[in-house]
Amino acid sequence: MSAAENEPLPEFDLRLTQENLEELYEQAPCGYCSCLPDGTLVKLNQTLLNWVGYSREELVARRCVQELLTIGGRLHYETHCAPLLLLQDQVREISYQLRHRDGTTVPVLVNATLVRDANQQPLVIRFTLFDITDRRKYEQELLRAKAEAEERREQLSIKNDQLTRINAELDNFVYTASHDLKQPASNMVGLFEELKRTVTFHDPEAACMVTMFEDALRQILSTIESMTEVIQQQRQPEQLVPEAVELQPFTEDILRTLQAQVNPSAVFTLDFAVVPTLRISRTSLHSLLYNLLSNALKYAQPGRRPHVWVSTTRERSGPVLLVRDNGRGIDLQRHGQEVFQLFRRFHPEVAGSGMGLYLVKRLVNQAGGRVEIDSTVGEGTTFRMYFLE
Structure with missing residues (x-):
């Protein structure tokens, strides 16, 4: 014991x-x-x-x-x-x-x-x-809450269907409009080139007006092409099949095209050591990188050699793709809510359509990620694209 x-x-x-x-x-x-x-x-x-x-x-x-x-x-x-x-x-x-x-x-x-x-x-x-009076009241509250939730879900579903239909109609309208406008705009370019070749302008201000007209035509064609690209990306999501893309050679191919077209003196620093490959549609990755890199060159700070850094890092949720430049920057206090909206432009002195960043955000979201921006006027801009594993 x-x-x-x-x-x-x-x-x-x-x-x-x-x-x-x-x-x-x-x-x-x-x-x-x-x-x-x-x-x-x-x-x-x-x-x-x-x-x-x-x-x-x-x-x-x-x-x-x-x-x-x-x-x-x-x-x-x-x-x-x-x-x-x-x-x-x-x-x-x-x-x-x-x-x-x-x-x-x-x-x-x-x-x-x-x-x-x-x-x-x-x-x-x-x-x-x-x-079981209290239990019954609780059960009834649960049932009522469930019914209200189902009703709200049904209403949201109806609204989503309506928005989906409206978006599809708008996409069809924009696609048709851009397609129908492209040919007349191209014809105008050809006619104006022929006009410059065959006509002599004696007015001393004519040369300036000709240049302005050419710039306007280029702006029209650029906007039409950007609209077409946006709608095509939206219309063909089934073609955006994700795959493991090696970032170093993929980015180098884009840079060779850009440097030859925009600014051969630009400096690019690539560092994909942390995440060498990214699982995403090649078409989407090309579009978003091309837009960000071409913007970095297009909006370079006057008097400063363009320098663009492209790199990857990793966070808990997954890989992060970064694109940083030393360009003009954007005043986020004034324009922070508008950065990724359609047709928003923050440097009117530089030609552009205002669709590039809208398309970037749309492509990143379509891949299941999100995009963030940090920017300082006169110093540069950093885009961070967060992707899921």
């Missing part, structure tokens, strides 16, 4: 051991009753009497347990609960509504046990009833 078992028991207040069993039955937190096999009530505790609003004398030997239930509960008891008791001697957690004498109801869960005599004949049925 252990030392702990040899220790004397602590002294108890003897009143704690003198519980009145009858009082425990009468004032129990649940309802108790007993009835004959036909349902005639023979005993009820005070808790149950309080729930139904009757005195003991009004119920014992005068009413059946079924009469304490609503009509639906009574039918269920007689057709389901009573036969089940005879079959297996017990039932568990059946939900009923107790009917108070004033017409109100109390939701309860009922457990019942059938006691048999020595000859295995049914003798008495003992019921235990638990008040």
Whole structure:
């Protein structure tokens, strides 16, 4: 025997051991009753009497347990609960509504046990009833919240379908308009070239006007081509199949084209050591890198040699692609909410369509990522594109 078992028991207040069993039955937190096999009530505790609003004398030997239930509960008891008791001697957690004498109801869960005599004949049925009013209110609140959520979801689905249809119609309109305008604009370019070749302008201001007209034509064609590119990206998402793209050779190919077209003196620093490959559609990656890199050269700070850094890093969510330049920068306090919007331009002195950054954001989002920008006027801009693994 252990030392702990040899220790004397602590002294108890003897009143704690003198519980009145009858009082425990009468004032129990649940309802108790007993009835004959036909349902005639023979005993009820005070808790149950309080729930139904009757005195003991009004119920014992005068009413059946079924009469304490609503009509639906009574039918269920007689057709389901009573036969089940005879079959297996017990039932568990059946939900009923107790009917108070004033017409109100109390939701309860009922457990019942059938006691048999020595000859295995049914003798008495003992019921235990638990008040589930608070539980029922909670369930009803859940059901109401669920119904409201489903209604909101249905409304959102309808609105999403409407927006999808409107976007598709707008895309079709923009695609058709850009397609139909491209040929007349190209014809205007050809006609103007022929006009310059065959006509002599004697007005000294004519040369300036010719240059302005050429710039306007180029701007029109650039805008039309950008609109067409945006819509084509939207119309062909099934062609944007992600694959593992090696960033170093892929970026170098883009840079060779850009340096020859825009600024051969620009310096590019590439560092893809942390994340050498990126899983993304090659078409999408080409479009977003081409737009960011061409913008870095186009919006270079006058008097400063363009320098562009392209690199990768990794965060918890996945790889990050960075493009940083030392160009003119953007005043984010004024234009921070507009940077990635369509047709927004922040340096009107430089030709552009205002679609490049909109397309970049759209492509990154389409790949399941997001794009962020940091910029300081006169110092440069950094784009961070976060992708999922």
